[in-house]
């Protein structure tokens with residue numbers, strides 16, 4: 001369960017998020033849509049504290065952030081509630097595919113190496129890339145790299161996965177395999193997906209949030225939002 005209350009974020013004089021309020025239920029899939037520059041990425045980044053909100057509160061399960069009292073240890077704990085999938089994959093290019101998944105488990109969750117490798121292999125299998133475990137990311141297609149990034153996010157067992165335009169960097173013929181995987185994943189996880197793929201949003205999202213100029217303009221059930229616009 002995620003609660004976002006009165007969230008505000010500015011960069012200098014640029015008010016990028018203006019009083020965002022939103023509750024997200026466990027296992028819900030939210031699609032965030034809106035024009036370029038409207039604050040979608042900043043909202044996701046505030047949910048994992050890659051950006052620190054100026055005002056407001058965010059609760060993710062038992063972790064709580066409040067702009068008035070923030071402590072470094074709390075921030076680290078809070079961050080572990082989320083995993084992010086970026087437009088540009090953000091894999092470690094100098095590490096083998098399997099290590100891209102195992103290393104965060106060892107570093108962040110202090111998992112033993114044997115266990116982390118076994119775990120990584122299971123998640124690679126789940127995204128259909130077990131046979132690629134010993135190659136370097138550059139040897140994979142963009143769609144395959146993004147599937148590795150999704151496996152890495154899932155392996156961390158976060159309360160919510162944040163997807164920031166996960167298919168925008170892909171050649172069109174590779175978009176489908178990634179959307180299919182996200183659709184499968186989102187059935188069992190709480191997901192917030194920033195996307196321009198309206199048909200995908202219609203297919204996968206329980207609710208749509210439409211953002212413009214840093215404000216939530218509309219929020220509602222997917223059918224209600226997309227069928228009247």
Ligand code: ADP
Nearest residue numbers: 011014016034035036037038039040041042043
């Ligand atoms: P979207 O993802 O909807 O395209 P963003 O959240 O990336 O929008 O950006 C919203 C606004 O915030 C834009 O005006 C952008 O220039 C500004 N912005 C985003 N990140 C930063 C930053 N780190 N420093 C300064 N301005 C930023």
Ligand code: MG
Nearest residue numbers: 040041042164
């Ligand atoms: Mg963005």
